[in-house]
Amino acid sequence: MNIFLYLDKGTWIHHLDPRTKIISLLIIFVICLCFNHPLYMSAISLGVMLIAISAKALLNFWRLRFILILLIVFSTVMWPFFTKGATPLWSWGPLHVSRESLLYGIAMGLRLATFVGAGLIFLSTTRNEELTNGLILMGVPYPIAFALSTALRLVPTFAGAGATIIQAQVSRGLDLESGSLFSRIGKFIPQAVPLFIYAIRHTNLLAMALESKGFSPESKRTLYYEPQMHKVDYAVLILLVAILIILLYIRLGLGLGVIITGHM
Amino acid sequence: MSIAISIEDLTFTYRESERPALQNIQGLIEDGTFIVVMGHGGAGKSSLCCTLNGLIPNFFRGKYQGRVLVKGEEVARHKVAEMSRIVGLVLQDFEAQLFSTNVELEMAFGPENHCLPRSEIEHRIQRYLAFVGLERLRQREPATLSGGQKQRLAIGSVLALEPKILVMDEPTTDLDPQGREEVLSIAGRIREEGRMLLVVDHEPETAVWADQVWLMRDGQVVAQGSPTEILLDVPLLKSCGIKPLPLVELFQAIGWPGGPLTVEMAIDLIQKHNLAEHRKLKFTEAPSNHAKGTPMLRADALKYIYPTYQVEVLRGIDLCVWEGEFIAILGQNGSGKTTLAKHFNGLLKPTSGRMLVRGRPTTNYSHRDLARLVGYVFQNPDHQIFSKTVKEEVGFSLKMLGEDPKTVEKRVTEALEVVGLQGYEEKVPFTLTKGERQCVAVASVLAVQPQVIILDEPTTGLDYRHQRNMMEMLKSLNKSGHTVIIITHSMWVAAEYTKRTIVLKDGCILSDGPTRLVFADEALLARASLRPSLLVQLSNWLGTQGLTVDQMVQELKGNEI
Numbered sequence: 133m134n135i136f137l138y139l140d141k142g143t144w145i146h147h148l149d150p151r152t153k154i155i156s157l158l159i160i161f162v163i164c165l166c167f168n169h170p171l172y173m174s175a176i177s178l179g180v181m182l183i184a185i186s187a188k189a190l191l192n193f194w195r196l197r198f199i200l201i202l203l204i205v206f207s208t209v210m211w212p213f214f215t216k217g218a219t220p221l222w223s224w225g226p227l228h229v230s231r232e233s234l235l236y237g238i239a240m241g242l243r244l245a246t247f248v249g250a251g252l253i254f255l256s257t258t259r260n261e262e263l264t265n266g267l268i269l270m271g272v273p274y275p276i277a278f279a280l281s282t283a284l285r286l287v288p289t290f291a292g293a294g295a296t297i298i299q300a301q302v303s304r305g306l307d308l309e310s311g312s313l314f315s316r317i318g319k320f321i322p323q324a325v326p327l328f329i330y331a332i333r334h335t336n337l338l339a340m341a342l343e344s345k346g347f348s349p350e351s352k353r354t355l356y357y358e359p360q361m362h363k364v365d366y367a368v369l370i371l372l373v374a375i376l377i378i379l380l381y382i383r384l385g386l387g388l389g390v391i392i393t394g395h396m
Numbered sequence: 397m398s399i400a401i402s403i404e405d406l407t408f409t410y411r412e413s414e415r416p417a418l419q420n421i422q423g424l425i426e427d428g429t430f431i432v433v434m435g436h437g438g439a440g441k442s443s444l445c446c447t448l449n450g451l452i453p454n455f456f457r458g459k460y461q462g463r464v465l466v467k468g469e470e471v472a473r474h475k476v477a478e479m480s481r482i483v484g485l486v487l488q489d490f491e492a493q494l495f496s497t498n499v500e501l502e503m504a505f506g507p508e509n510h511c512l513p514r515s516e517i518e519h520r521i522q523r524y525l526a527f528v529g530l531e532r533l534r535q536r537e538p539a540t541l542s543g544g545q546k547q548r549l550a551i552g553s554v555l556a557l558e559p560k561i562l563v564m565d566e567p568t569t570d571l572d573p574q575g576r577e578e579v580l581s582i583a584g585r586i587r588e589e590g591r592m593l594l595v596v597d598h599e600p601e602t603a604v605w606a607d608q609v610w611l612m613r614d615g616q617v618v619a620q621g622s623p624t625e626i627l628l629d630v631p632l633l634k635s636c637g638i639k640p641l642p643l644v645e646l647f648q649a650i651g652w653p654g655g656p657l658t659v660e661m662a663i664d665l666i667q668k669h670n671l672a673e674h675r676k677l678k679f680t681e682a683p684s685n686h687a688k689g690t691p692m693l694r695a696d697a698l699k700y701i702y703p704t705y706q707v708e709v710l711r712g713i714d715l716c717v718w719e720g721e722f723i724a725i726l727g728q729n730g731s732g733k734t735t736l737a738k739h740f741n742g743l744l745k746p747t748s749g750r751m752l753v754r755g756r757p758t759t760n761y762s763h764r765d766l767a768r769l770v771g772y773v774f775q776n777p778d779h780q781i782f783s784k785t786v787k788e789e790v791g792f793s794l795k796m797l798g799e800d801p802k803t804v805e806k807r808v809t810e811a812l813e814v815v816g817l818q819g820y821e822e823k824v825p826f827t828l829t830k831g832e833r834q835c836v837a838v839a840s841v842l843a844v845q846p847q848v849i850i851l852d853e854p855t856t857g858l859d860y861r862h863q864r865n866m867m868e869m870l871k872s873l874n875k876s877g878h879t880v881i882i883i884t885h886s887m888w889v890a891a892e893y894t895k896r897t898i899v900l901k902d903g904c905i906l907s908d909g910p911t912r913l914v915f916a917d918e919a920l921l922a923r924a925s926l927r928p929s930l931l932v933q934l935s936n937w938l939g940t941q942g943l944t945v946d947q948m949v950q951e952l953k954g955n956e957i
Binding site: 136138140259260261282285286289293296297299300301302303304305306307321322323324325326329330333334337338339340341343344345346347348351352353354355356357358 | 446449451455475476477480481484485487489491492493495496497498500501504505506507508509510511512513514517535537539553554557738741743763764767768771772774776778779780781782792793796797826840841844
């Protein structure tokens, strides 16, 4: 079963240097923090969506659609209760919802979903090894870069094992569909323990295999996919920095795009 | 010829254990030889492999005595990464070894670690991908490859380091027959290249082609010799928990001269000494569907499409399983065996068509009710074991189904008795051997007393002795009225134990009938990339009914000329 996020499509975004993509991702994160007005925020979300289309990463958005929708719905419902706005809309006992706080909630939902979306584009277009190599070239020590990318790499492997474990326990009569919260936590144990043991065993074998193939974290190594900065990389970075400066001016200089002041 | 490996009185005890895993091992191996190491589970075969590249004592700590010299270098004094320039090690579990995101990066990983220039890496990728026959799959993701391809990639990625010595620890155990042949043919080519090759394997057929065979028992090497010397010594093999070559066993049991290691040799001997006549394979059991009793499972035009990828895995299966049958489901990986079996206990619901259990569609049952009727033992017992004691583990299903503690206790004791683990109630399941853990998994299903028991690869990863125990246990369960269905790659297991065989290919039933009849049609089996065991091939050639050594001995002795 293929549950990896990388999509081997070969678009121009795939061909960008991993360093460009890492920095761009960070810039987009900051851009997402610029506004808390849903209208302005949705413009940014739309921009990220366009990048996703151009990177042919929509398949992954479809795969994770429930998480994305959940993020938006939850923030829209939850945030309004924790922020105060000027125009009251609805209140019940100590709970108040204002027009501004509701809009703020929508903006926060969009922001979270856009965060996830940007990360998703990154993972859909960047191989694990490219991420490692990019981090190494940016000065991250090899053991740390390797640990990070291996952790990312193992998530789908463990998810696959988890699915098998659940099937095995359901076959033995484990009922995951009903029961109180407390009994459901109890049902977690038959799933978690085998997965935990699987993970330990798997990583141990992986370590053996890596050492047997000459892996040693201290020594220098060749990068078979050596990232190279091209003109398009610099262009992308300059463009994103320019956008960031303009947006910061709109927010800080003109004071636009704010629904509730004093919040990010 | 120079010496490749020299092992001098090596004894090793793992830190957490008291008994030595390896005891007074001695051995000299010359360059360019092909060594096959065999032995029962826990005999120390894997430990031996690990001493050759320094994983013992550098990765696994413990008490290490004696010396291992590889190409004159003392292994224990070097780091594993340094040893990787001389010794390549391929592990049994190919899933855990492959972790790159495409085939070429997997191949590049070792040479990258050795800091080779990029042009040299490129050259080696090309050379060794072609060597293992994967050059067309260069951009593929390893997870999407078949088992045989994965193991070939694992071998290729080690070969890319150009080690003078290659060690493979059970490279074929987890593979289907086709994958097994793919890997063995690569072993042949490595040998032609003049590298020293050491392979650990369960199957005596592999050892036929070796220069030297080592037998291990309880941490000791009990015999070293040529294949003919070792393989003809049936009692010695059995004492090491290894399946003797059935042809040798047959010839010795009847008292025929010579010990054939291959079917061709056996046929030659029979013709030369005029030992037996050809006969026509008669078929006595009528393959009709009448009067077989109650139908237990029934698939009607069953189709299944995996929702995420829209792949049609089952393309219209029609099947009826009667009460009390003992069935083997055969087929390559990806032929739909496991998917079909998961319909039997309702883990998967048909995309179209119906799956009936006792005449009622699985969609109308709850998981609990189905769990009472159809038990399913997954391939890897470690996917389900979680309890602190064997007793709790085996009683888990019953507890889930709401039985009272008294019944649970009684049924657990009964189930443990059936699998031969009486007295294990209070033991910690994680500390048991693989064979015992497999038995715990079976017991935990048996405790529910389901009428149908499905086992996915019940003998994989077990040594011969445990395979026999497992199958004998299933045979007696079948005798006591249970319907038993096994999914297996092991052709001799299917031939010796089951009454009916179903062969799947690409999601369709290719063949379904009495086991003897299915195994007689070697051309049909070949279409599913399957080949019967050597004994069955000889039986087919002779036209005998028998599928086991005992049956054939009886038949041939009764009709001796």
